[in-house]
Amino acid sequence: MVSTSSKPLNIDLSRIRSDIQALQPQLVAWRRKLHQRPELGFQEHLTAEFVAEKLQQWGIEYQTGIAKTGIVAVIRGEERGARSEEEAYTSVLPTVGDKIRDSRLPVLAIRADMDALPIQEENDVPYRSQHDGVMHACGHDGHTAIALGTAYYLSQHRDTFSGTVKIIFQPAEEGPGGAKPMIEAGVLKNPDVDAIIGLHLWNNLPLGTVGVRSGALMAAVETFHCTILGKGGHGAMPHQTVDSIVVAAQIVNGLQTIVARNIDPIESAVVTVGKLHAGTALNVIADTANMSGTVRYFNPKFEGYLAQRIEQIIAGICQSHGATYELNYSQLYPPVINDPGMAEFVRSQAVRVVETPLGIVPECQTMGGEDMSFFLQQVPGCYFFLGAANLSRNLAYPHHHPRFDFDETALGMGVEIFVRCVENFS
Structure with missing residues (x-):
């Protein structure tokens, strides 16, 4: 209400x-x-x-x-x-x-x-x-x-x-x-x-x-869908894997720095991860993780910029963990x-x-x-x-x-x- x-x-x-x-x-x-x-x-x-x-x-x-x-x-x-x-x-x-x-x-x-x-x-x-x-x-x-x-x-x-x-x-x-x-x-x-x-x-x-x-x-309304591609394995042997859930968790945190540290505080923007799905069993390290989210902003000058920063963060975190990714980014409506x-x-x-x-x-x-x-x-x-x-x-x-x-x-x-x-x- x-x-x-x-x-x-x-x-x-x-x-x-x-x-x-x-x-x-x-x-x-x-x-x-x-x-x-x-x-x-x-x-x-x-x-x-x-x-x-x-x-x-x-x-x-x-x-x-x-x-x-x-x-x-x-x-x-x-x-x-x-x-x-x-x-x-x-x-x-x-x-x-x-x-x-x-x-x-x-x-x-x-x-x-x-x-x-x-x-x-x-x-x-x-x-x-x-x-x-x-x-x-x-x-x-x-x-x-x-x-x-x-x-x-x-x-x-x-x-x-x-x-x-x-x-x-x-x-x-x-x-x-x-x-x-x-x-x-x-x-x-x-x-x-x-x-x-x-x-x-x-x-x-x-x-x-x-x-x-x-x-x-x-x-403005923009959306993104990202699949983190790691390497699955036994939950007791993480050294043999590339944990897609750990990578995804760091990406979620990393994306929050875009508005906090890249956008002028006088401006307004939102980066939200609304969906995150991974794993099938409690003792199995998932080889893939899927996340989706939305991006919002008022100032047209941010068109393209937020999409660029999102991919830079995803790419950097994936590279640091030995994972890869597939990203689909869409610009739906302008402000x-x-x-x-x-x-x-x-x-x-x-x-x-x-x-x-x-x-x-x-x-x-x-x-x-x-x-x-x-x-x-x-x-x-x-x-x-x-x-x-x-x-x-x-x-x-x-x-x-x-x-x-x-x-x-x-x-x-x-x-x-x-x-x-x-x-x-x-």
Whole structure:
């Protein structure tokens, strides 16, 4: 469980417009239907069908089958002659504003992920997962419902914004990653996206708060798998062997020196060995040991460096013991880095929805990773956390926990923030 800081703040529903308040029961119903039918990455067929069915019903232009199960909806606003060009861009960051002034028709993208996790749900609720061993344990069902609610509202109120909104329903955020193949398929083109925003329902923050910051919000995600190749033998005759367990133990300790002694203490990084398997009997020295771990960091300058140091340490320790190794290192997601102007823009809209000053949490970094980072490498944008924990209702279990759930009041708040961003970006 998270701490008592997950108690919600006082929620002023008057900050959410009446049309979105009226949509709240539908948001809950959509979220719960999605929660009952969770699907793993690139297998979100039922989810995609549900999203497409709603978009078609509302007369929204969309394309399916992008990166297997991804969908992009396009909603075009009506030009409002009442606003001067200068007024239309006063709330948009300068770097994006200059680009938009050239095209005159701004394009804002909103991204929502759709996939679930290979977890057996333990919640005893009417809407619990009906798919054995699969669960929406990270809030992506809520992200999809918020994106649908935003699409519906904007389709019914096209006169409130100019330009175009692209809503990207992305598969496989949890792995192996759907953002990059969607980008490669051209979702940021035709029309070209000027900026992108997205949110993550966040049980590390209480309901009624928004975590938004400039710069690095979430960490890069890298993984390694290493096999230590020694020489097995009798446990009573170690001089005849190369003990892979002893070598692995020294490697685990050695890897901890990377952050402690190679990284500036002002910076943040993590090297974690999460799996270590070796041996079959108590009196047999194992000839092989297998270890796996993860690497996290915020500063892009560490890309490649940590991988290099890890291999140097493994190679050096193996050589000193007469062992060899096989190392497989993967760079999965880069860090999630928000554009300063877009972060300020999102913050300026969020303060209209949550009570200030407590409602805005500027320092909310996490070493968790997200492939929203690939979108942010392509266009300026902002990814932010929407507090969804409510300890008083026992809705505060951490993400990826089999009893994860969140306060659904956050759904309407998410729609309101997205809609305000669209209206004031255009």
